[in-house]
Amino acid sequence: ALLSVLKPGEVRIETDTGIESIYVSGGIVEVQPNVVTIFSDTAIRASDLNEAKALEAKQRAEAAMQDATENQDISATQAALAESMAQLQMISKIRNKKN
Template identity: 55%
Template sequence: MTENNNAPQLKVEIVSSQGKLFSGDCTLLSVSTTEGELGIVHGHTPLLAFLKPGEVRMGHATEATEYIYVSGGILEVQPFLVSILADTAIRAKNLDEAAAKQARAKAETLMKTATSRIDYAAAKAELMQSLAILRTIEDARLQRQKLKHPIA
C-alpha cells in the first residue's frame, strides 16, 4: 500500500484474549469480514462487523504495511477509532509456517475422512484458519521482499 504522508491518521486497537496486541495509528486498515473485505480510513462511517479468520493490514505513512493474523472476532468502526476484539491475534512475524502447513494437511485429511456433517464442518473451519495464517505469512513476506527490492 502506498500511503500519503499527509493522510489523516486512524487510531487502531487490537485486543485478543491474551491482551492488547496493538494500539497505534495507521492511514489505511484492511480486514476480512464475514461480508467481504473492508478498507477503512479516518472518518469512516460507524459500523460493527464479524471478522473471519484472516489478516489485518495496517498501512502507515512512513513505514511498511503491518500484518496481523486474527482467527475471528468483532470489528467496531468509529469515525476516528477502530477496535478489533479478536479470539486470537498474532503478528505475522510470530506465526509458525511449519505448524500452519501441518494444520492444513491434517484438516484436509479430516475433511476426506469425516463421517458426519459436524466433523466435516470442524475440519473445514480448521482448514480455513490454517489457510488464512499461510496467506498472512505470504503477504508479509512479499511486503518485505518489495521493500528490499523496490521497483525503480
C-alpha cells in the first residue's frame, strides 16, 4: 500500500454516475491495488461549500495572525488560513467550470 499526506483542497471521485468534487481539509490517502481510502477531518461536497463562511473564516484567520505571538498560535492560525483559502480556490474553480 502507498500512503501519502493530503493538503487542503479538492479530491475528485470518479464513479459510474460521473465525477464528484469534494473539499478535504487535509489528511492521509491510502492507495491499494483495488481501493483508495481517504482519511480527513473535514470533507465537504463542492456543491455544499459556502463562500460567505469561507471568506469570514479567512478574515478571522488574517486578523488572528496579527495578534498571534506564540509558535502554537501562529501554526494554528496559518492552518486555518490555508484551509479557508483552499475552500475559496475550490469555489472559484467550480464557478469557472459553470461559465
